[in-house]
Amino acid sequence: MKKYQKxxxxxxxxxxxxxxxxPLLTRCISFSKSDKDVRKFFKESPVKPAFKTYLIADTQIxxxxxxxxxxxxxxxxxxxxxxxxxxxxxxxxxxxxxAAHLIAVDRPGFxxxxxxxxxxELEQVAYLLSPVLKLNHHKKPPILVGHSxxxxxxxxxxxxxxxxxxxxxxxxxxxxPAQEKKEWFRPPMKFFGSIGFLSxxxxxxxxxxxxxxxxxxxxxxxWKKINCPVTIIxxxxxxxxxxxxxxxxxxxxVHNPAVKMVWLPKVNHFIPWSHPQVMRDAIVExxxxxxxxxxxxxxx
Numbered sequence: 001m002k003k004y005q006k007x008x009x010x011x012x013x014x015x016x017x018x019x020x021x022x023p024l025l026t027r028c029i030s031f032s033k034s035d036k037d038v039r040k041f042f043k044e045s046p047v048k049p050a051f052k053t054y055l056i057a058d059t060q061i062x063x064x065x066x067x068x069x070x071x072x073x074x075x076x077x078x079x080x081x082x083x084x085x086x087x088x089x090x091x092x093x094x095x096x097x098x099a100a101h102l103i104a105v106d107r108p109g110f111x112x113x114x115x116x117x118x119x120x121e122l123e124q125v126a127y128l129l130s131p132v133l134k135l136n137h138h139k140k141p142p143i144l145v146g147h148s149x150x151x152x153x154x155x156x157x158x159x160x161x162x163x164x165x166x167x168x169x170x171x172x173x174x175x176x177p178a179q180e181k182k183e184w185f186r187p188p189m190k191f192f193g194s195i196g197f198l199s200x201x202x203x204x205x206x207x208x209x210x211x212x213x214x215x216x217x218x219x220x221x222x223w224k225k226i227n228c229p230v231t232i233i234x235x236x237x238x239x240x241x242x243x244x245x246x247x248x249x250x251x252x253x254v255h256n257p258a259v260k261m262v263w264l265p266k267v268n269h270f271i272p273w274s275h276p277q278v279m280r281d282a283i284v285e286x287x288x289x290x291x292x293x294x295x296x297x298x299x300x
Contacts, residue, residue, distance in 0.1 A: 002107060021249035032111050032201075041088060049091055053112070056171070059128050060118075062112035063105040066091050072135035072143065072166075072287050076104040077129070079148025080208055081201035083111035086147065089276060099287050100143075105132055107153065109204035116200030120211035122219065126156040133157070133164040139159045140290045141166035141228075143281060147272050148241060149208065151175050152216060155249075159222040167229045167286040171279060172269050174241045176248035177220070180213035223252035229289050230259045235267030235275075258289075 033041070042048045047067040064084045074096070076087040084104035091102050106113035108128050119125055136142045141164050146154035150224060151173015158165040174180070193203035230253055234246035246261065253259045262282060264275060272279060 002134050033085045035089065038085065038088070042092065045092055047097060053129055056131060057124075059108055059117070060109065060112075060114050061105065061128060061131070062235060063103055063132060064091060065100045065101075065103050067097050069101045069137045071099065071101045072138045072140060073101045073103060074143045074145060074283055074287070075132055075151050076102070077144065077146040077150035078107060078110070079105075079150050081110060081205040082107075082148075082150075085111075086246055086272060087145075090272075090280070093276075093280060096283065099137075099284060101136070101138070103132060103135060103142075105129060107150070109208075110201060116204060118204050118207045120208045120215065120278060122152055122156040123160065124213045125153055126160050129153070130161055130164070133161060142238075143167040143169065143283065143286045143290065145169040145171065145279070146173055147171040148174060148269065149205075149212075151220070151241075151245075152212070155223075155226065156219060158228060159219065159225045162225050162227060165228050166290050167231075168226070169231045169233065169279065169282050169286060170246075170249060171233045171271050172235060172241045173232070173249065174212065174245055175216060175219075175243045175252075176242075177213045177216035178248070179242050179244055180216065183209075186210050220252075223228055224255055226253060227256060228258070229286060230256060231262060232259065233262045233264065233271060233278060233282060235264040235269065235271060237266050238269045240269040242263070260285075 047066060049064040051064055053060050053062045078084065078086040084106050087104045090096055091104060096102060108114060108118050108119045108125055133142060143166055144154035144157060151154065151170045152175050154168055155175055158168055188204045189198065190210065192198050193206060232246050232249050234243050236243045248259060250259060262278060264278065267275060
């Protein structure tokens, strides 16, 4: 009996440590680079990003922009939590800078886009980010690149603004509602967020992930509106966004002949950092397709 009591005691002790000390730890973690670190990163670069904001529906949206704006535009959308600088290496890449005008956004509630303000409806998030689409001065609409939670965001943007999106690159995108399981720790995290025990990034991330299944269900009848070229990049060892998400996206895009699957064996969720070349190759290929004059499936 004493043996089982010890096991129970240790288990309860670990849970208490997680419940009470993890929230305190998250307050000390930042998911964005400091302005000083960003300046240092681009110090030796001949071209440096411009940082801009716009106001829409009482929400401030912040983004980084670099490169010749007459070239094809590529817009990067980060995961959860995260910020524009999750793609900072791409904004310094010579190959991409020669081929494209690059933009990386802070999604609503993250980074400098009204950090801490919660917006869980993907339709509204797509609307709040839609002015970025108009920053494109090329004759063809921009290519959107979304990692993780950025995946459903760019999908929703393509659904709601199909004429303004020229291509999609999903990178470990969480798009399948069937893969969104209830996680026991989400409600306690919501409570800790409400009393100020969580950082703004974690609070917003927790809220949007709790609502994600409902939001993905809303999108089910809208997938047929995605008519642009699509590249789906997925690691088959992803423990955060199961590989079934990629299969789901392909199934939902069965009407679209311009869908390419890129499977990465034994690769986890963090593709932008572990396999950036795969993403760069996919982006360059999409730019070539865009420049070739390939039409959207829905074009006449």
